[in-house]
Amino acid sequence: MVIDLAGLSVTRRKRPVLHGVTLSIGKGEFVGLIGPNGAGKSSLMEAMLGLIPFTGRSSLAQMTPADRARHAAYLPQAREIAWPVSVEDLVALGRIPWPGGRRSGADRAAIDAAIARMGLEPFRKRTALRLSGGEQNRALIARALAQDTPLLIADEPIAGLDPAQQLACLRLFRDLAVEGRTVLASIHDLGLAARFCSRLVLLSGGHVLADGPAAEVLQDTLLRRAFGIGVRRVETPDGPAILPV
């Protein structure tokens, strides 16, 4: 198992955020984490990485920080770029956990591949802070890809991307899974999640409400319990379209 969580609970400022989450994710899976705002999606990601205090067990948090950084790349929800560095230097930050000082052959190859995969070649030498929000987001995803880890944990990776870039990003994540990596991403667009993810985990009120293939997870009763809304499904040749109503 790439991620193995047992009875993971998080309490923040005396308020329970997650209760007893048990979850196993294997190699080659692209798991979509869905759930309403405040369901605990980001807390789950940070806790499983050991970035915030938790009780229970997480296989990732048991590693040393240096080992974990070579095992899992994390794209936080807050997209921060503190200094006006170039896109290339920003992507190169993903190589920090690896030996070689960001100039070894492996480093160069990983940086070039990440820039190519996110379509950032034209922006390579530009200052990351002068790009648009969506372009900055892509540069930060490329940074996580350059870390070249078996596992990618991305918090709302497609938020703020245009429709073409949303599709490109999710296709890329699916390809990564096909290559044998593992991707865990929180996604708010249920239709896109259903189309691209190999498995969905529905989180609500700090509990895992449902876990499995899209058809099982996106049931009306479950969605009503989690989001308080109904959905309409339209089968199209390109997959199901899911309309919240």
Next chain:
Amino acid sequence: MKALFIALSLLVAVLFATSLLTGPAGLPVVQSLLDLVFGGDGPVPIVMREIRLPRAILGLAVGAGLGLTGAALQGYLRNPLAEPGLLGISGMAAFGAVLAIQTGLSLVAVLALPLAALLGAAAGVGLLVVLAGPRGGSVTLILAGVAISALAGAGTALVLNLSPNPYAANEIIFWLMGSLADRSMLHVWLALPPMILGAGLILSTQRALDALTLGEAAAQALGLAGPSLRWRLVAGTALIVGPATAVAGAIGFVGLVVPHVLRPWIGARPSVLLPASALGGAALLLAADIGVRLIVPDRDLKLGVLTAIVGAPLFLHLIWRTRSGGRV
């Protein structure tokens, strides 16, 4: 970028040599350098080795230390307004020195004043550790630093207020303006070892500072930026700023302006900014210390006054230039 480092190193070397060759004694250039290296009889080797060499070394070390700590704190706090005095350590060091002047301890022994300043700096670090706690974020650290600075400033003001005669107050005020005049090799041996140790600690944070470009959560996920980073930075800053204030007084603007000026030249990467700012700070302080000797040789212009006079307009110019971009 390599060219920038070579240029900065050359500049520092030239300014160091110029600092050695500048002074009221008006010694011949070649003779004084020869006497500095090989010694000899007469007053020239004494002037060179006992007066000018410590002054040049301290100018180099204090300037480099202020540049380095300024760049490190800006990188850690991800805030271009951070400067070495932010943590309150220099304020407490100055307060310690002021107490030494007030009580007359500074007249008892040459090193009494710098040692009192070091004690003040240590007390400042102690307060900082207690106030900021083991788990607080960077905002707690800044707030604790501001509180300590205010406390040290209040203490200094109280001492000035209660000083028995205008001469004591005068001496305190002049000391606070910062100077490298009349320092001895004793000052060098007191300040240099802790400053080198502090520089080592700060340079060990280079990768973590780069990672912090992505924010604290991402840096933590990259295996860096734990609590140890914070204490390495606090300890490194204290080991540099404490001794620097102890031997040179309060010298502002170097640690704030130098990282600013150099940031665009090195692609804004915090790790590269550390050595660049150290060189830039050394160059600025050596130049300022040459300046105070040349501009009004008979009036004892203070180093901290000159760095502020040069630094503030430079800073304004930078703000003017970057304001259209909305960011620094």
